[in-house]
Amino acid sequence: MNVKLDPWSSTNVEDYSKLFEEFGIMPFDDLYSRIEDPHRLMRRKVIFGHRSYDRILDAIQNKRPFAVMSGFMPSGRIHLGHKMVMEEIIWHQQKGADAFVGIADREAYSVRGTSWKKCRDTGINEYILSLIALGFEPHGHIYFQSDSNNVKDLSFELGSKVNYSELSAIYGFTGETSVSHMVSAVTQSADILHPQLEEYGGPKPTVVPVGADQDPHIRLTRGLGHKMNMFKIEGREDKNGKHYFSIRSKAAPREALEELADQIPGGTKLFEGHLDVLDADDFEELIRMIRDVELRYGGYAFIPPAATYHRFMSGLQGGKMSSSTPESHIALLDEPKEGSKKIKRAKTGGRISLEEQKKLGGEPDKCSVYELLLFHLIEDDQELSQIYEECVTGQRNCGSCKNLAAEKMEKFLKDHQEKRELARERLDEYLL
Numbered sequence: 001m002n003v004k005l006d007p008w009s010s011t012n013v014e015d016y017s018k019l020f021e022e023f024g025i026m027p028f029d030d031l032y033s034r035i036e037d038p039h040r041l042m043r044r045k046v047i048f049g050h051r052s053y054d055r056i057l058d059a060i061q062n063k064r065p066f067a068v069m070s071g072f073m074p075s076g077r078i079h080l081g082h083k084m085v086m087e088e089i090i091w092h093q094q095k096g097a098d099a100f101v102g103i104a105d106r107e108a109y110s111v112r113g114t115s116w117k118k119c120r121d122t123g124i125n126e127y128i129l130s131l132i133a134l135g136f137e138p139h140g141h142i143y144f145q146s147d148s149n150n151v152k153d154l155s156f157e158l159g160s161k162v163n164y165s166e167l168s169a170i171y172g173f174t175g176e177t178s179v180s181h182m183v184s185a186v187t188q189s190a191d192i193l194h195p196q197l198e199e200y201g202g203p204k205p206t207v208v209p210v211g212a213d214q215d216p217h218i219r220l221t222r223g224l225g226h227k228m229n230m231f232k233i234e235g236r237e238d239k240n241g242k243h244y245f246s247i248r249s250k251a252a253p254r255e256a257l258e259e260l261a262d263q264i265p266g267g268t269k270l271f272e273g274h275l276d277v278l279d280a281d282d283f284e285e286l287i288r289m290i291r292d293v294e295l296r297y298g299g300y301a302f303i304p305p306a307a308t309y310h311r312f313m314s315g316l317q318g319g320k321m322s323s324s325t326p327e328s329h330i331a332l333l334d335e336p337k338e339g340s341k342k343i344k345r346a347k348t349g350g351r352i353s354l355e356e357q358k359k360l361g362g363e364p365d366k367c368s369v370y371e372l373l374l375f376h377l378i379e380d381d382q383e384l385s386q387i388y389e390e391c392v393t394g395q396r397n398c399g400s401c402k403n404l405a406a407e408k409m410e411k412f413l414k415d416h417q418e419k420r421e422l423a424r425e426r427l428d429e430y431l432l
């Protein structure tokens with residue numbers, strides 16, 4: 001048998017496996033086979049985990065409404081890490097999602113002290129132009145947090161369901177943390193939940209593509225989604241082991257519960273504040289009825305947001321990629337020549353000498369140049385596989401990878417920057 005070749009393993013997914021056990025993130029592998037023409041980042045296991053993504057796949061398959069949402073803080077420069085999230089958003093938009101992109105100016109203002117003017121400028125000239133250049137379609141929604149009354153009003157309401165202790169446990173807030181910083185935390189949850197407001201067609205599965213480190217926000221928001229809803233639905237068993245559902249009212253008026261009791265076919269038992277549903281064979285249908293009643297009585301009936309989790313690229317010099325160290329990453333506005341120079345100087349997984357390299361093979365899993373090829377620069381799986389194989393079997397030298405990556409990067413940057421200029425002319429199709 002051959003040596004085990006896994007061209008997609010590059011940074012050890014094992015590092016992330018504790019996310020599965022500790023935090024209940026599910027392996028993306030389990031769903032992978034259900035995805036029709038998966039995105040490059042899915043095929044290569046860069047997207048390695050998810051929460052509730054099965055709901056999104058159901059929506060895609062049954063052509064039901066769903067949304068994709070993410071946000072960008074308008075501080076700093078747009079780089080390849082942001083590009084990855086943008087590509088995920090655009091992919092879902094192409095699969096039929098109503099797509100939302102928030103420019104998190106309230107967050108930049110409160111957390112980084114960025115002025116409103118600078119937020120506007122960076123939001124448009126760094127993030128929005130690239131988003132459009134990468135293929136975001138104008139039927140989606142791009143907004144600044146500070147412009148959206150829907151987001152601001154919802155964030156205020158969400159704020160009533162979360163307290164300081166909870167935020168401090170999640171974000172490490174202390175007595176020194178400003179109130180606005182805390183507001184920006186619930187604003188992010190409002191970003192994520194607002195595609196489900198009536199204005200945008202009501203409750204729908206929503207996926208948030210994020211880096212693995214962003215999971216605390218997702219958990220907070222999923223929790224808030226639940227807390228905002230009028231009803232709590234639980235599966236139970238009676239003394240004889242027969243399954244039933246208990247629908248408890250948290251904030252529903254009595255009539256809402258009564259209306260539900262009338263509507264649900266089969267046996268129901270109405271108590272003060274809760275309703276037992278004795279034989280519901282179609283759970284999805286039951287949920288839909290509950291949601292409809294909740295909406296009619298002025299509730300939100302939020303569906304907890306889904307998420308996909310991707311791993312990160314490492315820095316070009318090894319270690320972490322950092323937005324404050326230009327040498328560690330490639331920005332989408334780097335001069336194309338500069339981009340290719342950074343690659344020429346990057347750390348590879350090559351051995352000390354050519355001889356060693358031939359004997360032992362290189363280590364693509366530790367190679368930042370290989371990562372660039374895998375994450376961004378090579379679309380064809382076959383071609384990438386071949387590079388991997390040539391590397392580990394000692395038939396490839398780092399110079400040829402660097403040249404290939406540098407050339408492709410230079411071309412990408414040049415091309416992308418041209419597209420950004422075209423996007424600039426189309427801006428008014430996107431922004432009110």
Ligand code: TRP
Pocket residue numbers: 069070071072073102104107187188191192208210
């Ligand atoms: N907090 C995110 C960041 O630091 C930006 C953000 C704002 C966001 N709202 C969001 C991300 C909603 C995902 C979903 O970059």
Ligand code: SF4
Pocket residue numbers: 348349350362363364367368369370387391392396397398399401402
């Ligand atoms: Fe990286 Fe290519 Fe060198 Fe292998 S040969 S270590 S993939 S640069």
